[in-house]
Amino acid sequence: MLVQALAAASFSDVQDAAISLALSEAVYQQLDEGGIARATAAIPALLKQYPATLHLEPLRIRWEHSRIGYQVLVAEGGGALYIAFMGTKRRRDLLTNANAVQAPLWPTAGAGAAEDAPAAHRGFLWRARSVNGRRYLQEAQRRGLRLVFCGHSLGGAVAQLCALDLLQAAQGSGAPPPRVSSVGFATPAVGNAALAERVAARGWGGRFVTYLLPEDAIGAFFNRSWPAGPAAHGRAAPSAKSGQRGLLMRWLWNRECMRPCWQSPWSSTRRCWHQRCSLGAQGLQASAP
Incomplete structure (x- = not known):
């Protein structure tokens, strides 16, 4: 049931979605009272809310600083x-979001006009490039693990963008593509049509x-095709104040919302129904988020 509900290709994809959600x-919660200790303690509590059929094992947790x-x-x-x-939770995050001018992803990836080059939201890209994704990939490969951002x-x-950088870096190396993927929730568009084509x-x-x-306010703003109100789903959407679960965990339990929103992470074009995200250049509109 969950494989179908999440439009997943495999059971491991379901596990990745569930763990990524938690x-x-x-x-x-790292910025709430209690800090890192509270955030770490929240993880097993969140995972316990899932059905036992997911067979989720305890996670080994650590925290690291970005640059x-x-x-x-x-x-x-x-x-x-x-x-x-x-x-987004701090003032600096708002500034990152506001830095929406697009910047080339890989300046040497090909010749041609600037508008033909893959580009991404400058603020998002700056934040992603502050993370040493290659080190995480090396750790995952050394231990035989898949890497999920x-x-x-x-x-x-x-x-x-972290996953995309690693996939691009592997091109031309002669090695098999790395086992890298990304699971996002209410993610805004990050790039242009040239990136979608790539x-x-x-x-x-x-x-x-x-x-x-x-x-989700961010998703609603960028998603013009989502039904106008709760009636479009045949039942009320969960209130932002309902229950003790956080926004993301309430999503899991609202069966009408257990449907992935197809979107291109590289443009604002979206179709919000029961489909796996499949990127392509057809129908994509270049726009800065």
Whole structure:
């Protein structure tokens, strides 16, 4: 049931989505009273809310500083190394979001006009480049683990760009593509149409998936095709104040919302129904988020 509900290709994809959801929720709590200790303790509590059929094993947790001073949540379990990024919670995060001018991703990736080069939101890209993704990839490969970047909102954008950088770096090396993927929640668009074309041409679309909760303000702003109100789902969407669960964990239990929002992380084009994220150049509109 969960494989279908999450439009996943395999059971490991379901586990990745479930664990990424919990980590993306917990990583915000590092700034609450109790700090890192509270955020770490929240993870097993969140995982216990899932059905036992997911067979989620305890995660080994550690926290690391990025080069610009914020904490990255690193978790290992279920054959994967998860890297979770926090979304927008501080004033500096708002400044990152506002730095929306697009910057070239790989200046030497090809010749031609500037508009033909893959480009990304400068603020998101700066945040992603503050993380040593290559080191995490080397750790995962050394230990035979798949590497999953994840996050909500701004954190999801950072996750996508980290994964994308590693996939691009592996091109031309002669080695098999790295086992890298990204799971995002209410992630805004991060790049232009040229980037979408690059992703489609390289066959990377299946490496990226984003899920959208209808009540999420960021997702609603960037998603013009989401139904106008709760009635479109046949039942009320969960209130932002309902229950004790956080926003992301409430998404899990609202069955009408257990549907991934297809979107291109590289443009604002989205279709919000029951589909796996599959990137392509068709129908994409270049726009800065």
